[in-house]
Amino acid sequence: xxxxxASAGPTRTSQPRVxxxxxxxVDIIRPSVGFAAVKLLEDAGCKVIVPSQTCCGQPAYNSGxxxxxxxxxxxxxxxxxxxxxxxxxxxSCGGMLIKHYPDLFAGEPDLAERAERFARKSHELVSFLVDxxxxxxxxxxYEGTVAYHDSCAGLRELGVKAQPRQLLAGVEGLTLVExxxxxxxxxxxGLFATKYGELSNAxxxxxxxxxxxxxxxxxxxxxLGCLLNMAGKLGRDGSAVKARHVAEILAGMADGPAIGESxxxxx
Amino acid sequence: MNEAGTSAHFKENVHEALTDARxxxxxxxxxxxxxxxxxxxxxLPEFEALRDSARAIKDHTLAHLDLYxxxxxxxxxxxxxxxxxxxxxxxxxxxxxxxxxAMGAKSVTKGxxxxxxxxxxxxxxxxxxxxxxxxDLGEYIIQLRGETPSHIIAPAIHLTAKDVEQEFRRAHxxxxxxxxxxxPEQLLSEARQVLRAKFLAADVGVTxxxxxxxxxxxxxxxxxxxxxxxxxxxxxxxxxxxxxxKVVPTLEDAAQLMRVxxxxxxxxxxxxxxxxxxxxxxPGDPDGPRAYHVVILDNGRSAMLGGEFxxxxxxxxxxxxxxxxxxxxxxxxxxxxxxxxxxMGAVLTPSLIGVAEGGQLPNASTFCGRCEQVCxxxxxxxxxMRHWRERExxxxxxxxxxxxxxxxxxxxxxxxxLYRLATDVTARAMRLAxxxxxxxxxxxxxxxxxxxxxxxxxxxxxxxSQWRAKSGAVR
Amino acid sequence: MKARAAVFASIRRSLGVHGDEAPRRFEVETRLEAxxxxxxxxxGQGDIPARLATFKAEAERAQASLAEVAGWADAPAEIAxxxxxxNCPATLRMGADxxxxxMPWSETALEILHGASDGRDVNAVSxxxxxxxxxxxxxxxxxxxxxxxxNFLPDNHVVVLPREAIxxxxxxxxxxxxxxxxxxxxPRTLNLITGPSRSADIEQTLLLGAHGPRRxxxxxVGEG
Numbered sequence: 012x013x014x015x016x017a018s019a020g021p022t023r024t025s026q027p028r029v030x031x032x033x034x035x036x037v038d039i040i041r042p043s044v045g046f047a048a049v050k051l052l053e054d055a056g057c058k059v060i061v062p063s064q065t066c067c068g069q070p071a072y073n074s075g076x077x078x079x080x081x082x083x084x085x086x087x088x089x090x091x092x093x094x095x096x097x098x099x100x101x102x103s104c105g106g107m108l109i110k111h112y113p114d115l116f117a118g119e120p121d122l123a124e125r126a127e128r129f130a131r132k133s134h135e136l137v138s139f140l141v142d143x144x145x146x147x148x149x150x151x152x153y154e155g156t157v158a159y160h161d162s163c164a165g166l167r168e169l170g171v172k173a174q175p176r177q178l179l180a181g182v183e184g185l186t187l188v189e190x191x192x193x194x195x196x197x198x199x200x201g202l203f204a205t206k207y208g209e210l211s212n213a214x215x216x217x218x219x220x221x222x223x224x225x226x227x228x229x230x231x232x233x234x235l236g237c238l239l240n241m242a243g244k245l246g247r248d249g250s251a252v253k254a255r256h257v258a259e260i261l262a263g264m265a266d267g268p269a270i271g272e273s274x275x276x277x278x
Numbered sequence: 279m280n281e282a283g284t285s286a287h288f289k290e291n292v293h294e295a296l297t298d299a300r301x302x303x304x305x306x307x308x309x310x311x312x313x314x315x316x317x318x319x320x321x322l323p324e325f326e327a328l329r330d331s332a333r334a335i336k337d338h339t340l341a342h343l344d345l346y347x348x349x350x351x352x353x354x355x356x357x358x359x360x361x362x363x364x365x366x367x368x369x370x371x372x373x374x375x376x377x378x379x380a381m382g383a384k385s386v387t388k389g390x391x392x393x394x395x396x397x398x399x400x401x402x403x404x405x406x407x408x409x410x411x412x413x414d415l416g417e418y419i420i421q422l423r424g425e426t427p428s429h430i431i432a433p434a435i436h437l438t439a440k441d442v443e444q445e446f447r448r449a450h451x452x453x454x455x456x457x458x459x460x461x462p463e464q465l466l467s468e469a470r471q472v473l474r475a476k477f478l479a480a481d482v483g484v485t486x487x488x489x490x491x492x493x494x495x496x497x498x499x500x501x502x503x504x505x506x507x508x509x510x511x512x513x514x515x516x517x518x519x520x521x522x523x524k525v526v527p528t529l530e531d532a533a534q535l536m537r538v539x540x541x542x543x544x545x546x547x548x549x550x551x552x553x554x555x556x557x558x559x560x561p562g563d564p565d566g567p568r569a570y571h572v573v574i575l576d577n578g579r580s581a582m583l584g585g586e587f588x589x590x591x592x593x594x595x596x597x598x599x600x601x602x603x604x605x606x607x608x609x610x611x612x613x614x615x616x617x618x619x620x621x622m623g624a625v626l627t628p629s630l631i632g633v634a635e636g637g638q639l640p641n642a643s644t645f646c647g648r649c650e651q652v653c654x655x656x657x658x659x660x661x662x663m664r665h666w667r668e669r670e671x672x673x674x675x676x677x678x679x680x681x682x683x684x685x686x687x688x689x690x691x692x693x694x695x696l697y698r699l700a701t702d703v704t705a706r707a708m709r710l711a712x713x714x715x716x717x718x719x720x721x722x723x724x725x726x727x728x729x730x731x732x733x734x735x736x737x738x739x740x741x742x743s744q745w746r747a748k749s750g751a752v753r
Numbered sequence: 754m755k756a757r758a759a760v761f762a763s764i765r766r767s768l769g770v771h772g773d774e775a776p777r778r779f780e781v782e783t784r785l786e787a788x789x790x791x792x793x794x795x796x797g798q799g800d801i802p803a804r805l806a807t808f809k810a811e812a813e814r815a816q817a818s819l820a821e822v823a824g825w826a827d828a829p830a831e832i833a834x835x836x837x838x839x840n841c842p843a844t845l846r847m848g849a850d851x852x853x854x855x856m857p858w859s860e861t862a863l864e865i866l867h868g869a870s871d872g873r874d875v876n877a878v879s880x881x882x883x884x885x886x887x888x889x890x891x892x893x894x895x896x897x898x899x900x901x902x903x904n905f906l907p908d909n910h911v912v913v914l915p916r917e918a919i920x921x922x923x924x925x926x927x928x929x930x931x932x933x934x935x936x937x938x939x940p941r942t943l944n945l946i947t948g949p950s951r952s953a954d955i956e957q958t959l960l961l962g963a964h965g966p967r968r969x970x971x972x973x974v975g976e977g
Binding site: 304307308310322323324327328331335338341342343344345346347349353357362363364365369413414415416419432433434435438439442462463465466467469470473474477478492493494495496502503504505507508511512522527528529530531533534536537544546547548549550551552553554555556557558559560562563564565566574576580581582583584585 | 754756757759760761763764765766767768769770772777778780784785788789790791792793794795796811814815848868869870872887889890895896897900901902904905906922923924927930937938939940941942943944946947948949950951952953955956957960962963964965966
Binding site: 039065068071076202204247270272 | 643645651717731
């Protein structure tokens with residue numbers, strides 16, 4: 012019996028058409044997150060489609076290249092034209108689609124309206140499941156002590172805070188611990204992590220320290236950028252803490268290697 | 279244009295700050311502000327509404343700044359004070375020194391003033407043979423050390439008690455060398471004693487102003503120590519130095535801003551001393567300054583009005599943004615290289631010293647957004663930093679590797695079919711290169727990342743290529 | 754003055770105005786005249802007993818000490834007690850405020866001094882213009898009655914506050930200011946004082962008595 016279908020919210024006569032905005036990092040580095048997202052959405056009764064897509068434009072936008080950002084935004088809006096919803100497993104890309112696309116086209120007659128409509132139908136993955144579809148519990152199991160890091164954009168731009176904790180609380184075998192300074196930035200910031208490597212390292216070192224202090228064996232977040240950053244630091248430090256995207260746990264697809272986890276033992 | 283500091287060498291400053299063990303230990307102290315602010319906000323149900331009110335007052339005032347300045351000036355004159363205008367730092371210094379010299383001043387006590395820092399007033403006074411004495415305890419300590427403030431509210435937050443003891447022993451030579459200064463209370467007592475003599479001997483007192491009230495021609499200072507008050511009531515003259523955007527219309531408007539200022543800064547519901555000063559002493563007053571001068575400084579702010587960075591003029595200098603900033607918490611204020619640190623410094627500095635000198639600062643942000651979240655007047659700080667990045671990009675000031683990298687990415691990202699192919703090929707190749715390790719400890723072009731962290735290797739074929747293979751169709 | 758003209762010209766240029774536009778002038782004049790209140794916290798509101806309770810709680814949070822006496826005539830004894838219990842010398846400076854000078858000081862052993870302070874006073878007493886319940890704040894105005902130096906130079910500052918002068922909020926205090934000094938008027942100095950002087954500049958350790966008084970003692974006087 013599909014527990015998520017049983018606890019889904021408002022009944023629909025037709026399946027919502029959900030376009031998955033998979034994000035570059037998931038697409039290129041960790042597709043399994045994308046498949047976890049698909050499973051969660053299908054289990055909740057959605058028809059998932061994956062339009063041909065590239066980048067949301069955030070790296071260009073945050074680097075001051077507004078022209079490229081607008082071009083990529085227009086492209087994204089068009090690609091997802093005939094979806095009821097656009098769902099994205101990232102608070103950062105989600106914030107771009109939802110908060111910044113309308114800013115990009117503010118004052119431009121036709122595009123402003125299209126960007127607004129696009130923004131209104133776009134959602135971060137976990138908040139979509141909980142707030143829109145009414146999912147209350149997922150049928151997943153995970154033996155472990157989990158700390159959840161609140162990625163900045165998801166938290167501050169999109170209000171994602173309670174929803175992942177709500178669903179994690181229902182995962183069998185999972186113990187949730189709160190990180191000291193859970194809401195503090197991990198130091199990723201997109202290109203910042205490479206441009207200001209030493210500074211970014213100082214910030215992620217604090218985050219890694221907080222994760223170890225919480226005695227979690229697993230750290231989760233809703234953003235692959237943050238996770239690559241934290242996993243990369245923990246790995247370099249020789250820590251055994253596993254990093255995964257929260258979707259992997261919720262979808263019961265946490266059997267493969269964790270982020271940056273090797274198949275061979277560390278030298 | 280203002281004399282630049284070392285903002286252009288931000289990365290080097292960061293390195294110095296991160297390798298300074300003493301500083302790193304001291305930086306822990308600034309984290310207290312976060313919890314204190316949160317507690318003060320939790321106690322006041324009207325706080326969010328007050329933020330909106332404060333923002334609206336500032337916006338209204340800025341839109342009518344010329345008229346409010348005129349009204350303010352009229353009231354100051356009515357109360358027996360004088361108003362002087364300075365276009366830039368040099369003019370402001372000249373005015374203050376001119377006033378001091380006309381009064382034959384030998385020593386000047388100073389309340390804490392970021393504007394005085396901005397114009398380099400202390401050096402100018404010393405060069406003119408006048409002794410400036412900082413009276414805010416933190417400012418006094420760093421004056422002894424020949425340093426600049428590292429935080430706009432807590433200037434000596436980068437120092438430990440040991441640092442202070444060392445400095446006092448070095449500077450207060452006529453006190454017994456065997457005295458104990460092991461406890462902070464003893465340091466405070468000594469500072470009180472030494473500075474009390476200076477307060478009483480000063481010829482002129484210079485303070486800043488948190489606000490200037492147009493309705494009454496009043497300047498407001500906010501302190502916990504009372505040093506600003508002793509600075510202004512004891513000497514024969516009180517000189518206020520304030521920038522143009524400090525004006526607020528009425529007493530009621532000042533009350534709105536006062537309610538969010540202390541709570542945002544230190545988590546107090548009110549600072550110990552909020553003082554409203556209007557003109558020189560009145561007939562019959564047994565104390566107070568006999569002369570009252572206000573020096574109003576532009577120094578690049580009028581150019582910000584009506585433009586992309588106008589919102590930055592709402593700033594009430596509470597320091598909440600830097601208290602909550604992961605970058606500031608990692609490196610402290612001196613790394614920013616000029617007068618104003620943290621997020622507000624990152625936005626304001628390029629406006630005042632130019633984007634060529636100050637442009638590093640708005641780039642050194644993860645856009646985590648905590649600054650905007652806590653700003654009492656809701657300045658969209660990350661957006662403003664992004665505006666600076668746009669200006670740099672347009673003027674081709676961004677580093678070449680970054681522009682080429684972005685151009686390369688943009689080329690592929692705007693061609694979906696090519697993008698899908700190229701990313702799939704690359705991902706598979708990197709998977710092979712990573713072999714079973716699952717991660718890279720070094721990658722070309724990614725030195726900033728891999729020097730400190732591993733980078734997870736791609737799983738193999740991209741999501742989109744796997745999806746197409748599974749479902750046979752991509753729309 | 755050249756600089757003045759340049760600064761105003763720059764402001765007006767940036768705002769895209771000449772400065773003589775009637776609607777803007779009207780807006781500014783209206784706001785200055787009407788002085789609308791913004792958001793006023795509920796915290797200090799209520800009748801006198803409620804305000805008194807809030808004032809005391811907030812003042813204590815700010816490390817002031819408080820005492821209540823039935824009437825003005827009872828204040829000297831309370832003040833003498835406070836000084837004695839804190840091992841302070843038996844001297845007390847005050848201004849010309851008749852409410853203070855008229856109190857029965859001869860009932861105590863205190864040496865009373867009059868006028869502004871030159872820095873050698875250990876103790877001083879002032880009468881407050883008002884109290885502000887919302888933050889436990891005292892409002893004191895400059896003048897011969899209560900010289901401003903008494904608020905800052907002595908080690909110990911006692912402030913006598915009439916119970917009925919405890920107002921709910923800053924807005925009420927400003928209204929009282931206007932009633933006394935006229936619309937647009939103000940004393941040379943209005944001090945809003947919340948607790949004794951403090952600094953946290955050394956390792957963020959909170960210490961009292963930075964430059965101003967180490968102790969602030971508030972004597973709330975009833976009508977009795």
